[in-house]
Amino acid sequence: MSKAQLDNLLPLLKAGDQSALKTLFDAYYPTVCNTVFRMLKDRPTAEDVAQDVFIKLWEKREQLNITSSLGAYLRRFAINEAISHMRKHKKHQSESIDATMPVVSLYQGVEEQLYESEMQQKVAGAINQLPPRCQAVFKLSRYEELSYKEIASKMDISVKTVENQMGKALKVLRVSLKEFLTLLVLILMH
Numbered sequence: 001m002s003k004a005q006l007d008n009l010l011p012l013l014k015a016g017d018q019s020a021l022k023t024l025f026d027a028y029y030p031t032v033c034n035t036v037f038r039m040l041k042d043r044p045t046a047e048d049v050a051q052d053v054f055i056k057l058w059e060k061r062e063q064l065n066i067t068s069s070l071g072a073y074l075r076r077f078a079i080n081e082a083i084s085h086m087r088k089h090k091k092h093q094s095e096s097i098d099a100t101m102p103v104v105s106l107y108q109g110v111e112e113q114l115y116e117s118e119m120q121q122k123v124a125g126a127i128n129q130l131p132p133r134c135q136a137v138f139k140l141s142r143y144e145e146l147s148y149k150e151i152a153s154k155m156d157i158s159v160k161t162v163e164n165q166m167g168k169a170l171k172v173l174r175v176s177l178k179e180f181l182t183l184l185v186l187i188l189m190h
Contacts, residue, residue: 001027007070013061021061025054028071032078039082049081056081068144075145126176130169133157137165 006027012020032053037046053074057064066073127135133155140151141162148162155162 003069003071010064010066010070013057014064016061021054021058024057024070024074028074029054031071032074035075035078036082039079040085045085046082049085050078053078053081069146072143072145122177123173126173127169129176130172134165134169134172137162138169141166 001023006024009017009020009024013024029050033046033050036049036053037043040046040049057074057077068076127138130138136155137151140146140154141148146154148159148166151157151162152159
């Protein structure tokens with residue numbers, strides 16, 4: 001099934017059609033599972049979290065407001081669920097901390113969250129500073145997961161122009177975000 005056909009299942013899902021959920025599950029489960037696995041490094045846990053993604057998708061089906069492609073939405077959902085799982089797991093570990101552990105480790109999670117939040121703000125700000133066409137190409141590529149050919153068709157420009165705009169966007173982002181570059185590379189890999 002093509003991405004467009006899968007995206008067209010969304011109204012059926014919202015209406016409570018269980019066969020639409022099964023079709024989406026069959027199509028996207030491997031991708032969702034692999035996305036979670038790259039973060040958690042534990043296959044059985046990744047499979048459980050991936051299943052939770054689809055359970056929550058079903059439970060929240062009536063409130064869904066997906067503005068990107070369904071694949072991009074599910075990938076972001078999977079990343080958020082993996083992060084949530086890691087936080088819960090970390091919380092359970094921290095509840096069993098003994099009094100001899102250094103106090104620094106208690107604050108490490110808070111520091112990481114602040115750093116992540118700051119990084120997200122910097123990335124959003126840097127993307128918003130890109131010229132309009134460059135910004136549009138970058139968002140279609142990274143957030144909607146469109147190929148260069150699909151972007152070229154959608155924006156009525158050549159594939160070469162898409163390549164040039166992506167190159168320009170990545171160069172500007174590298175300069176703007178050099179202090180966060182290592183973290184950014186890890187996030188884009190996921």
